[in-house]
Amino acid sequence: MVHLSRVLLTAPRGLSRKTKFLDRIRVYVRGGAGGQGYVRYGGLGGDGGNVVMVAKSNKTLLKLAEDFPEKRFIAKNGADSKRLLLLGDNGEDLVVEVPTGVVLSLDNGKEIADLNADGETVVVAKGGAGGGPNNDFRSKKGETRSIRIDLKLLADVGLVGFPNAGKSTLLCSMSRAKPKVADYPFTTLRPHLGVTVFDDNRRITIADLPGLIEGAHMNIGMGHFFLKHVERTKVLLVVVDAQGFVLNRRSTFRTAFETIVLLNKELEMYKPELLDKPQVLLINKMDTECFNEKYEETLNLLKNCRESMDSIPEELQPNRLFDFKSIIPISASLGENIDTVKQTLRKIIDEENRIDKLPLQNKLNSHIDFHSKELSNTFIV
Numbered sequence: 001m002v003h004l005s006r007v008l009l010t011a012p013r014g015l016s017r018k019t020k021f022l023d024r025i026r027v028y029v030r031g032g033a034g035g036q037g038y039v040r041y042g043g044l045g046g047d048g049g050n051v052v053m054v055a056k057s058n059k060t061l062l063k064l065a066e067d068f069p070e071k072r073f074i075a076k077n078g079a080d081s082k083r084l085l086l087l088g089d090n091g092e093d094l095v096v097e098v099p100t101g102v103v104l105s106l107d108n109g110k111e112i113a114d115l116n117a118d119g120e121t122v123v124v125a126k127g128g129a130g131g132g133p134n135n136d137f138r139s140k141k142g143e144t145r146s147i148r149i150d151l152k153l154l155a156d157v158g159l160v161g162f163p164n165a166g167k168s169t170l171l172c173s174m175s176r177a178k179p180k181v182a183d184y185p186f187t188t189l190r191p192h193l194g195v196t197v198f199d200d201n202r203r204i205t206i207a208d209l210p211g212l213i214e215g216a217h218m219n220i221g222m223g224h225f226f227l228k229h230v231e232r233t234k235v236l237l238v239v240v241d242a243q244g245f246v247l248n249r250r251s252t253f254r255t256a257f258e259t260i261v262l263l264n265k266e267l268e269m270y271k272p273e274l275l276d277k278p279q280v281l282l283i284n285k286m287d288t289e290c291f292n293e294k295y296e297e298t299l300n301l302l303k304n305c306r307e308s309m310d311s312i313p314e315e316l317q318p319n320r321l322f323d324f325k326s327i328i329p330i331s332a333s334l335g336e337n338i339d340t341v342k343q344t345l346r347k348i349i350d351e352e353n354r355i356d357k358l359p360l361q362n363k364l365n366s367h368i369d370f371h372s373k374e375l376s377n378t379f380i381v
């Protein structure tokens, strides 16, 4: 039964296809072969073309997969040297347009490129050298590879939370994005991006991700499938429903505090380094009944986090705890405290950008300084 419900809740492989969103594909690439040299007259064969990937912001992986269903990219061969044309022409490079923000890696997981800016290029399969005196006039074959193209969103802020916490509602209230909002879990089936624009035109990008639930690391719910999209964000914005969460009648009810701890565990299980990022906690639905009591209770439990985890099975308790820079009560649907959220995020991002520019030793000092300064903030636990 447990197995069955896990299978039912497991993200189906075709999920992204059903929702017309694709954030990973594998392609075969081959550089063109070099042309044969002409020994008798010392003629040189042309070099094979390279397969080159170029980042384009208007491209999507879905479009790439639709345009090239075979997912094979083979560059042109170099021309052979001939009696009447001793210098064979080089084969043309094959240029493949991929979305901006992709990571390219080999089957063994080794990353070969990170294409973050529009127009960035990388040769993913070199063409073979044409035949000439260096290789006994025997040409070489082109390089052959399988390349995994992984789209990782480039956003300043990543929203993480259980389903129904109000992440999409928050994204709507902070930007012009129009993600689907509904009163049932897993309304959000794919990541959405929104942009918050400040009065001085400063922009902050926010990625709303499908909800996580406990056991995501065992592929329950949508699993960790979309967590890669927070890897490159500067700040984690953790959103919880003050009233807690229950997936269905057979599931255990989880209080807001428990959902925070369970989210903490899921992030840690995915990649502990994610917890190096600054984190902000939003306790949502402050317009609902008994909010103040629940909010206070959650803050108190967070103060003694380790001791307050009795209700959570040991294997679901994180080793490394969230260290929130700020905790803010909000109502995403009424827009309460949303301005505070925006200003807090802006301040943290500005500070992160400043730290990024410092030399390493100064970076460490600056981080401690920043943190202790923030401790005077009343929302800090």
Ligand SMILES: Nc1nc2c(ncn2[C@@H]2O[C@H](COP(=O)(O)OP(=O)(O)OP(=O)(O)O)[C@@H](O)[C@H]2O)c(=O)[nH]1
Binding pocket: 161, 162, 163, 164, 165, 166, 167, 168, 169, 170, 180, 181, 182, 183, 184, 185, 186, 187, 188, 189, 209, 210, 211, 284, 285, 286, 287, 288, 330, 331, 332, 333, 334
């Ligand atoms: N009362 C109240 N309801 C809210 C608030 N924010 C969101 N909701 C409601 O909570 C439900 C879930 O909101 P969503 O924004 O879809 O939640 P989500 O976290 O994106 O959910 P998933 O897509 O399942 O991950 C909807 O019915 C919203 O109207 C709030 O501040 N107050």
